[in-house]
Amino acid sequence: xxxxxxxxxxxxxxxxxxxxxxxxxxxxxxxxxxxxxxxxxxxxxxxxxxxxxxxxxxxxxxxxxxxxxxxxxxxxxxxxxxxxxxxxxxxxxxxxxxxxxxxxxxxxxxxxxxxxxxxxxxxxxxxxxxxxxxxxxxxxxxxxxxxxxxxxxxxxxxxxxxxxxxxxxxxxxxxxxxxxxxxxxxxxxxxxxxxxxxxxxxxxxxxxxxxxxxxxxxxxxxxxxxxxxxxxxxxxxxxxxxxxxxxxxxxxxxxxxxxxxxxxxxxxxxxxxxxxxxxxxxxxxxxxxxxxxxxxxxxxxxxxxxxxxxxxxxxxxxxxxxxxxxxxxxxxxxxxxxxxxxxxxxxxxxxxxxxxxxxxxxxxxxxxxxxxxxxxxxxxxxxxxxxxxxxxxxxxxxxxxxxxxxxxxxxxxxxxxxxxxxxxxxxxxxxxx
Numbered sequence: 459x460x461x462x463x464x465x466x467x468x469x470x471x472x473x474x475x476x477x478x479x480x481x482x483x484x485x486x487x488x489x490x491x492x493x494x495x496x497x498x499x500x501x502x503x504x505x506x507x508x509x510x511x512x513x514x515x516x517x518x519x520x521x522x523x524x525x526x527x528x529x530x531x532x533x534x535x536x537x538x539x540x541x542x543x544x545x546x547x548x549x550x551x552x553x554x555x556x557x558x559x560x561x562x563x564x565x566x567x568x569x570x571x572x573x574x575x576x577x578x579x580x581x582x583x584x585x586x587x588x589x590x591x592x593x594x595x596x597x598x599x600x601x602x603x604x605x606x607x608x609x610x611x612x613x614x615x616x617x618x619x620x621x622x623x624x625x626x627x628x629x630x631x632x633x634x635x636x637x638x639x640x641x642x643x644x645x646x647x648x649x650x651x652x653x654x655x656x657x658x659x660x661x662x663x664x665x666x667x668x669x670x671x672x673x674x675x676x677x678x679x680x681x682x683x684x685x686x687x688x689x690x691x692x693x694x695x696x697x698x699x700x701x702x703x704x705x706x707x708x709x710x711x712x713x714x715x716x717x718x719x720x721x722x723x724x725x726x727x728x729x730x731x732x733x734x735x736x737x738x739x740x741x742x743x744x745x746x747x748x749x750x751x752x753x754x755x756x757x758x759x760x761x762x763x764x765x766x767x768x769x770x771x772x773x774x775x776x777x778x779x780x781x782x783x784x785x786x787x788x789x790x791x792x793x794x795x796x797x798x799x800x801x802x803x804x805x806x807x808x809x810x811x812x813x814x815x816x817x818x819x820x821x822x823x824x825x826x827x828x829x830x831x832x833x834x835x836x837x838x839x840x841x842x843x844x845x846x847x848x849x850x851x852x853x854x855x856x857x858x859x860x861x862x863x864x865x866x867x868x869x870x871x872x873x874x875x876x877x878x879x880x881x882x883x884x885x886x887x888x889x890x891x
Contacts (some may be wrong), residue, residue, distance in 0.1 A: 467698045468522060470524060493518065516858070529841070535619070535624045537572060537573065539606065544599060560834075661674075663713065669852070679717040710763075733891075
């Protein structure tokens with residue numbers, strides 16, 4: 459289920475001076491048979507015992523005693539794709555530093571503007587990445603490599619890797635990026651090439667399946683939280699004042715829900731996972747009316763993908779990455795609420811959309827630490843010859859996962875989870891509207 463593919467048997471002694479025994483105060487190499495149980499519940503454990511089955515296990519991330527590649531001969535490349543997210547530069551920096559200082563890799567290339575940079579026809583070329591060149595980039599948001607959306611010809615991209623003698627390709631991106639690098643890995647495999655492809659999951663929406671969280675997610679709701687406080691001030695500044703804050707979350711509402719828990723001044727959270735009705739006794743507008751009658755202000759947080767069932771859509775529009783382009787639920791709510799209360803009582807509505815401010819910010823301290831860990835573990839796995847894998851944290855441990863395992867479906871809020879129940883307790887909104 460979670461088998462990690464390898465280019466071959468690692469026979470090169472690692473340049474890392476680590477230990478193989480416990481108790482000597484030196485970090486130990488991670489052995490290949492060091493596995494971690496995926497489902498930690500007693501129920502699943504008992505089921506495996508009853509069926510005489512081994513539980514699904516994950517491969518622990520970390521440095522191996524023997525590696526596959528000769529470090530002095532390695533050329534590595536890093537590409538960043540999709541939308542911006544706090545922490546991308548931190549990951550780039552971490553990968554470069556780990557390759558150079560841990561393993562002695564001297565040639566590291568940056569691929570400009572996403573997968574476009576692997577298509578020579580685009581004319582982007584490559585950037586040389588050195589420790590001196592990347593040492594301060596963690597202080598800035600965005601990505602020094604640039605990014606793009608949309609697929610490129612897989613065969614052309616693999617030709618580019620071969621022509622430039624690239625041995626390792628680190629792809630930093632979300633669902634589409636990971637599927638893309640997995641396709642590159644499949645083509646490499648068909649050609650019998652010794653090139654490792656590694657995915658480092660990047661999605662501000664935290665919607666990559668299986669892993670605990672993706673980098674940049676904590677920064678996103680950390681930055682959104684004071685915006686909610688300001689929105690609350692705006693709402694309270696007017697009689698029957700309403701503030702609507704739209705946050706990112708195309709298919710999953712983790713940012714909206716987490717920001718609400720972090721700054722508990724929000725009265726309604728609308729997320730893609732849960733449909734809601736506007737009208738009727740239990741509809742959102744009637745519940746909002748009762749809130750205003752009682753408290754004379756309200757703060758509404760809405761994820762960008764929420765409420766799409768309320769639009770009359772004749773066709774489905776997608777962006778260059780194949781993601782469905784949603785209608786603007788924030789503006790729709792603003793107009794709908796205004797029209798609804800027109801003949802009931804006056805309301806003052808403020809609409810705030812800080813999405814691009816949130817996603818382009820630099821990583822906070824927690825994400826900075828996390829990004830470094832992801833980068834280091836990705837490099838260890840790559841140098842050991844592992845391929846078509848992502849690095850992530852599961853059950854709070856760094857592990858390697860097949861790319862195919864995390865791209866089968868998007869992670870979404872479980873509406874019966876303790877997390878969502880905590881959100882509802884914080885806002886006081888009904889379970890269903």
